[in-house]
Amino acid sequence: xxxxxxDIIDNYRKLCVYCDSIWNRAKEAYPNEIACRxxxxxxxxxxxxxxxxxxxxxxxxxxxxxxxxDRCIDNxxxxxxxxDTNIDTNDNTDACPFLHQQSCTIYPARxxxxxxxxxxxxxSEFPLSKQAASCPYNFPSVxxxxxxxxxxxxxxxxxxxxxxxxxxxxxxxxxxxxxxAESAESRVRLRDLANAPxxxxxxxxx
Ligand code: SF4
Numbered sequence: 691x692x693x694x695x696x697d698i699i700d701n702y703r704k705l706c707v708y709c710d711s712i713w714n715r716a717k718e719a720y721p722n723e724i725a726c727r728x729x730x731x732x733x734x735x736x737x738x739x740x741x742x743x744x745x746x747x748x749x750x751x752x753x754x755x756x757x758x759x760d761r762c763i764d765n766x767x768x769x770x771x772x773x774d775t776n777i778d779t780n781d782n783t784d785a786c787p788f789l790h791q792q793s794c795t796i797y798p799a800r801x802x803x804x805x806x807x808x809x810x811x812x813x814s815e816f817p818l819s820k821q822a823a824s825c826p827y828n829f830p831s832v833x834x835x836x837x838x839x840x841x842x843x844x845x846x847x848x849x850x851x852x853x854x855x856x857x858x859x860x861x862x863x864x865x866x867x868x869x870x871a872e873s874a875e876s877r878v879r880l881r882d883l884a885n886a887p888x889x890x891x892x893x894x895x896x
Pocket of ligand 1: 731
């Protein structure tokens with residue numbers, strides 16, 4: 691069977707929509723239990739992505755160059771007033787290169803893991819877990835055992851689909867992933883994407 695890149699990307703986008711739909715349902719069911727909002731980048735420490743996600747981010751940047759012109763990703767505006775949660779985001783030297791003034795500059799194209807951060811997760815390896823979800827501020831009054839499983843993100847399903855899509859993408863694109871499509875060598879640094887000529891980013895921190 692021959693894989694076609696547009697079809698694979700279409701399926702990747704469906705996976706993004708699936709993750710977003712879990713978020714939307716969780717927010718609807720627990721409107722007062724979620725601290726995530728624009729201006730909080732506390733979980734934004736991603737440093738690399740696999741090839742299909744790098745492609746999705748590159749495409750977004752190329753298609754939205756006007757949004758990025760003259761924007762400087764500097765990660766130096768970390769002193770944000772996070773009054774209602776007292777989140778201290780100062781001195782986050784591990785911040786994602788796409789985080790600017792505590793907001794994601796590629797939000798519509800953010801990777802899958804960014805779409806599940808803060809959700810309650812479930813997996814065959816662990817029961818419903820808040821700890822695995824990266825955000826200590828979400829669902830403060832909810833015990834994971836009481837959380838409806840259908841509102842939790844199934845980490846196994848999401849990861850398996852992403853891995854398969856990335857493998858198909860690498861094969862269809864002729865990307866030689868010698869050590870496997872998910873190996874460290876095959877991953878793309880977000881810093882490199884942010885500094886690519888097409889992005890027009892100027893990164894003061896480099
Ligand atoms: S890509 Fe966006 S949402 Fe993901 S870690 Fe970076 S700034 Fe945060």
